[in-house]
Amino acid sequence: MKTGVWLVVLMAMGGLSLRALQPSHYDLIIRNAQIIDGSGSPAQRGDIAITAGRIAAIGKVRGSAKETLDAKGMVVAPGFIDVHTHAESVGSLPLAENFVRMGVTSIVTGNCGGSALDIGAFLTNLEKSPVSINVATLVGHNTVRSEAMGGSFKRKPTDDEMTQMKQLVEKAMQDGAMGLSTGLIYLPGTYSETPEIVELAKVVSAHGGLYASHMRSEGLEIRQAIDELVTIAREAKIRAQLSHIKLSGNASWGQAADILKRLDQARAEGLQIAHDQYLYTASSTGISVLIPSDAREGGREQLRQRLANPEQKAKIIADMKMGLLRNGRKDYQYAAIASYSKDRTLNGLRLPQAAKKARGSESLDDQIELIFEIELNGGASGVFHGIDEGDIQTFLQHPLTMFASDSGVRRFNEGAPHPRGYGNNARALARYTRELKLLRLEETVRKMSSLPAQTFGLKERGLLKEGYWADIVIFDPKRAQDLATYEQPHQYPKGIPHVLVNGQFVVRDGKHTNAKPGQPIRKEARR
Ligand SMILES: [Zn+2]
Structure with a gap:
């Protein structure tokens, strides 16, 4: 009998995998990791082997790889x-x-x-x-x-x-x-x-x-x-x-x-x-939401026409003031302009300050006039505290x-x-897990991996599991931290040195590798 046949017989008898008999060769092995698998279960020490974009083995991994990454002191998570x-x-x-x-x-x-x-x-x-x-x-x-x-x-x-x-x-x-x-x-x-x-x-x-x-x-x-x-x-x-x-x-x-x-x-x-x-x-959303829907219905040209009619304009302004009052606010101090292409010098300013700069007065009426002006000039995104x-x-x-x-x-x-676009996940790890201790780290990871995957039906993702896609983040649980602030939002987090998408590094040693291994994820037809 040929060896191959014996192997099959052995596997059938003992439930042995081919891997146990014959050291495998993988694309990548991540060694000495603290593995948080995304299910919420406690972290475990171990290795993860990746081949052809998927997780090939997890636990104590024997065999060799084209590449090995030592993840000592790091968490490896989905x-x-x-x-x-x-x-x-x-x-x-x-x-x-x-x-x-x-x-x-x-x-x-x-x-x-x-x-x-x-x-x-x-x-x-x-x-x-x-x-x-x-x-x-x-x-x-x-x-x-x-x-x-x-x-x-x-x-x-x-x-x-x-x-x-x-x-x-x-x-x-x-x-x-x-x-x-x-x-x-x-x-x-x-x-x-x-x-x-x-x-x-x-x-x-x-x-x-x-x-x-x-x-x-x-x-x-x-x-x-x-x-x-x-x-x-x-x-x-x-x-x-x-x-x-x-x-x-x-x-x-x-x-x-x-x-x-x-x-x-x-x-x-x-x-x-x-x-x-x-x-x-x-x-954060468009500054336009500050203007009542009925005033904007039909588009910007309609809004322009309504504002040109003094009676309609007065009604729109009254509605806006009433809206503020109902929410216990006296003006738009809570709102900042995030991105306004017509006048970038207003970006980052709260509305009263922006009105002062653009119109010379920070009165509520000038804030409202500025909001109209922004909308009629193509709109802007805003940040609302x-x-x-x-x-x-x-x-x-x-x-x-x-x-x-x-x-x-x-x-x-x-x-x-x-x-949030630069920091949300790191903030979960840093502020709410490590600092305030409101969640176990394993639970935080679950909320960012298997829970969303299962809820939205992203198949074979969201867990570190053999056969699943090798979407992997490697972070330092003691250092991972968001750095983006309202004043300086364009800052990447620290303490997240490596990220793999479908088995390929997209972030390595804290730098984007320019790799583009992403895939469109389509909902599978219902069986
Ligand atoms: Zn929304």
Whole structure:
């Protein structure tokens, strides 16, 4: 009998693997690591062997490799998965350096209702022009609604438009979208009613996809907003993700425990709901959200016309002042301009200071005039300081809260964007785990790896496990630290020296290697 046959017989008899009989040769072995596998179980010492982009062995690894990395003193964990990003532009910033430098190896984009319209083309382009990171996407409700309903938004869709929206969502799901996202404070989604979303969510549910929502309110009306999320999950029989869970505006602070209780009650009836969170007391979105939706409905030209009418303008200003008052604010001091291409000297300034610079006065009326001016000149992104640290800490300890940045791909040194895009994952490791000890390190890693992978259905990722993709982050648990601040956001974290995507180093010794091993991640067809 030939040796090969004996091997097969032996393996069948004793359950021995080929590896045990014959020392293997791997692409890479990471030795002496403190392995945190992403499941939440305690760290263990060991080695990890990688071959052809996948984890080939884990534990005490014998054999040799083309390359060996000594990870003494380091934690080796699954690459972080950031399920809440706005990275439609990843093709033009393919290194995605702000993400990979904080240990992120996979992102989910298409959030808050905005995505590529042609999901198939978006994902295929990532194969034609590769990027450094794995990319999955949702299909955005606002994208689909704009396409089907044109510029006329403040109404229900006609039957034909509803049919078209369903077809667009169906096509996106067939093309590999992970699910549907809504952004219900944004145009035009803010004019949709719950049944419209339920209809679309049913299309997604038939594919086993997920529904992720930037809800209608994250402040005074958050309870009604959660009720809507729960209704959609229940009626469409769909898994739901509450995007960037938070309580905005100090009139709403201190209710995190109660909000979590409401979500737990919904789970008790069998619904699957999870949440993601960024670990900062400021939010970030377009400055345009400061202007009431009805004033912006139909687009910038419409806004210009409304502002040209003194009566309408007075009404818009009154609404804005009332909005401030309801949230217990006297002006827009809480808001900073992040990136305004028309006048970059305003970037980084709070609105009163920006009004002073641009208009010579920091009065509330001048702040409002500046907001109009910015919007009519193409808009700007902003950073809004309105979240309570206590609420953040309550939300982050819930076992179904995962950490996600809500960031886009950053162009280094451009504008004054929210620091979360450079620091969120490192901040979880440093501030909330090592310093405040609110979470075990293994739990923090789980919230950035297996929890997001399982929730969003990213197959064979999110765990250090034989056969899984070798998406790996290697960090120093004593030193890993975010350095990005509101004042100086363009700073990569420290203490995260190596990051591998699909078995290839994208960060090595703290530097981007320029490798682009990222893959598009498509939702698998339902079996
Ligand atoms: Zn959002």
